[in-house]
Amino acid sequence: MLRLFNKIRKTGMVTETIAVDSDLQALGIEVKSVINKRFAGSFAIRAVDSGSCNACELEIHALNNAFYDIERFGVHFVASPRHADALLVTGPVSQHMAQAVLDVWEATPEPKWLLAMGDCAVDGGEFAGSYAVMGGIAKILKPDVIIPGCPPTPEVILKAILGLLHNT
Numbered sequence: 001m002l003r004l005f006n007k008i009r010k011t012g013m014v015t016e017t018i019a020v021d022s023d024l025q026a027l028g029i030e031v032k033s034v035i036n037k038r039f040a041g042s043f044a045i046r047a048v049d050s051g052s053c054n055a056c057e058l059e060i061h062a063l064n065n066a067f068y069d070i071e072r073f074g075v076h077f078v079a080s081p082r083h084a085d086a087l088l089v090t091g092p093v094s095q096h097m098a099q100a101v102l103d104v105w106e107a108t109p110e111p112k113w114l115l116a117m118g119d120c121a122v123d124g125g126e127f128a129g130s131y132a133v134m135g136g137i138a139k140i141l142k143p144d145v146i147i148p149g150c151p152p153t154p155e156v157i158l159k160a161i162l163g164l165l166h167n168t
């Protein structure tokens with residue numbers, strides 16, 4: 001046991017120091033400022049996968065990791081549409097998810113907004129033309145914000161959220 005403690009002491013910290021991204025910081029501070037003024041400090045999003053390949057979800061996960069840490073800017077991803085201000089839909093609308101997306105939208109209280117994230121949500125993207133999909137989210141609901149990209153980066157998603165906040 002002592003040998004192990006000595007080894008830990010001699011090795012020290014081996015992880016890299018996180019570099020602060022000043023652009024991200026500035027963007028986040030602007031997001032936080034609008035949320036504080038117009039949403040009492042908290043903006044809640046329910047993510048809905050309507051048939052994506054999951055790469056869009058990985059970018060959403062990145063937004064919540066220790067580097068981007070979007071919660072510090074007042075944006076929270078929530079488990080229930082009943083707690084959400086906005087839905088963030090990823091992927092094309094697959095035939096078997098269309099009704100579920102409509103149900104989630106129905107369950108979200110007013111006022112509410114819809115963000116379409118990724119090329120698939122815009123027009124079907126990689127899956128356009130497949131018998132299993134209807135196309136982009138506009139086939140069943142009108143999105144307020146479109147976030148192109150395959151997948152969009154966390155910065156692009158954050159900028160789109162800021163654009164929505166400015167226009168609500």
Ligand code: SF4
Pocket residue numbers: 051052053054055056090091092117118119120121125126149150151
């Ligand atoms: S936009 Fe690209 S990353 Fe997102 S679900 Fe479609 S194929 Fe996957």
